[in-house]
Amino acid sequence: MHTKRIIPCLDVTAGRVVKGTRFLQLRDAGDPVECAMEYNRQGADELVFLDITASSDNRRTMIDVVERTAEQCFMPLTVGGGIREVADVRDMLLAGADKVSINTAAVFNPELISRCSDTFGVQCIVVAIDAKQTAPGHWTVYTHGGRKPTDLDAVSWARRVEQLGAGEILLTSMDADGTKDGFDVALNAAVSSAIGIPVIASGGAGRLEHFLAVLQEGKADAVLAASIFHFGEFTVQQAKAFLHAHGIEVRL
Amino acid sequence: MNPRLGLIDYGSGNLRSVTKALERVGAHVTRLSAGGRIPDFAALVLPGVGSFGDSVRQLHARRLFEPVQQWIREGRPFLGVCLGYQLLFERSEESPGVPGLGVLAGVVKRFTAGIPGALKVPHIGWNQVTWNHAVRERFTALPERAYVYFVHSYYPEPADASVVAGTAEYGTSFAAAIATKNVFATQFHPEKSQDAGLTILQEFVRSLA
Numbered sequence: 001m002h003t004k005r006i007i008p009c010l011d012v013t014a015g016r017v018v019k020g021t022r023f024l025q026l027r028d029a030g031d032p033v034e035c036a037m038e039y040n041r042q043g044a045d046e047l048v049f050l051d052i053t054a055s056s057d058n059r060r061t062m063i064d065v066v067e068r069t070a071e072q073c074f075m076p077l078t079v080g081g082g083i084r085e086v087a088d089v090r091d092m093l094l095a096g097a098d099k100v101s102i103n104t105a106a107v108f109n110p111e112l113i114s115r116c117s118d119t120f121g122v123q124c125i126v127v128a129i130d131a132k133q134t135a136p137g138h139w140t141v142y143t144h145g146g147r148k149p150t151d152l153d154a155v156s157w158a159r160r161v162e163q164l165g166a167g168e169i170l171l172t173s174m175d176a177d178g179t180k181d182g183f184d185v186a187l188n189a190a191v192s193s194a195i196g197i198p199v200i201a202s203g204g205a206g207r208l209e210h211f212l213a214v215l216q217e218g219k220a221d222a223v224l225a226a227s228i229f230h231f232g233e234f235t236v237q238q239a240k241a242f243l244h245a246h247g248i249e250v251r252l
Numbered sequence: 253m254n255p256r257l258g259l260i261d262y263g264s265g266n267l268r269s270v271t272k273a274l275e276r277v278g279a280h281v282t283r284l285s286a287g288g289r290i291p292d293f294a295a296l297v298l299p300g301v302g303s304f305g306d307s308v309r310q311l312h313a314r315r316l317f318e319p320v321q322q323w324i325r326e327g328r329p330f331l332g333v334c335l336g337y338q339l340l341f342e343r344s345e346e347s348p349g350v351p352g353l354g355v356l357a358g359v360v361k362r363f364t365a366g367i368p369g370a371l372k373v374p375h376i377g378w379n380q381v382t383w384n385h386a387v388r389e390r391f392t393a394l395p396e397r398a399y400v401y402f403v404h405s406y407y408p409e410p411a412d413a414s415v416v417a418g419t420a421e422y423g424t425s426f427a428a429a430i431a432t433k434n435v436f437a438t439q440f441h442p443e444k445s446q447d448a449g450l451t452i453l454q455e456f457v458r459s460l461a
Binding site for chain 2: 001005043070074076124194195251
């Protein structure tokens with residue numbers, strides 16, 4: 001049976017986890033590799049590393065983080081942040097990433113999506129969409145970490161990137177992100193119902209019920225969360241046990 | 253005694269992950285990036301992500317296509333992962349007109365288009381494999397109905413059903429792994445399937461001793 005995925009996300013800058021994690025048993029909770037190993041132990045289905053500075057100086061540091069993680073954790077890794085060229089994607093895949101997430105560069109240069117998927121296969125190209133509600137049932141795409149609005153509608157943009165060769169959408173609600181009040185279920189349902197590729201829901205996880213809502217009514221294929229796991233409020237196992245008890249297929 | 257494995261290096265993205273996982277289960281891995289006579293490895297390993305056509309072209313460009321084909325036809329041990337599994341077949345719907353290694357009869361097919369809001373394509377995530385009796389006798393520690401990690405839009409359909417070692421369900425039942433006397437190959441990524449994946453690789457490596 002195919003399962004829904006639970007994906008912790010680690011924000012990384014200059015080789016360190018930003019905001020940190022509070023795993024008491026770790027020697028260095030700011031070390032992305034140690035955090036990745038903890039999530040590997042918890043049975044996370046994938047991990048996302050997001051390079052939030054995303055400068056080219058940082059690229060080498062991020063490659064090093066991915067390489068060291070892939071030596072210890074035999075699990076799927078996605079890397080995002082500052083991916084601008086085909087060569088950036090190649091570097092991350094060779095370092096041990098399985099998927100690479102493209103955000104701002106895809107908006108300004110949509111052909112980048114097709115060039116990457118032609119070279120590496122559709123299955124490893126994730127397009128990250130940051131969306132903010134601008135009218136009932138209407139969401140606008142933002143770039144530059146959610147700072148700059150575009151004139152793109154999130155649902156139409158998701159359809160377009162699917163045609164261009166994206167293999168998956170990482171969908172972040174700018175309204176819900178950081179609130180811990182739950183995912184934007186309507187946004188996820190609108191995007192997931194419009195496309196044939198998987199959607200990872202992101203932004204707003206505060207309680208385990210939030211995962212359930214976005215996987216059921218939001219029709220998401222996977223959920224991504226950061227602080228709910230980092231600060232030890234819930235482990236990945238607890239999230240999975242809860243979902244399983246509510247009839248969602250997960251890998252226990 | 254650690255078996256020496258030859259890993260075919262044709263620029264594939266998962267080369268490093270496959271190397272690290274095989275090393276973790278006790279194999280000694282040597283990369284092979286150009287053709288000619290293949291040294292006397294205990295087994296050859298063909299990893300792979302990317303497109304079928306591109307990978308065939310890369311194997312030809314590096315003069316690895318015929319040596320790999322010959323190695324398998326001589327009945328020597330071989331492990332294929334993901335695209336390295338698909339390449340064993342005659343052709344793929346992904347790259348019409350590009351012949352694969354053709355050491356197994358059959359075609360690589362695409363999942364029918366994803367169903368919005370429901371069954372999505374690519375098939376990404378953890379799914380269960382049901383192993384057949386013969387392969388469980390050979391690899392005794394294979395985790396039964398264990399979850400393994402898939403990320404693909406295409407899957408081989410072997411002409412000879414007797415080579416199918418395990419099946420998975422995704423809208424349709426497909427051959428998640430095949431096993432012949434000398435070839436073992438998986439559509440999923442054992443190198444990314446945590447303990448279940450390492451156990452599968454360990455069983456293959458152990459069978460070479």
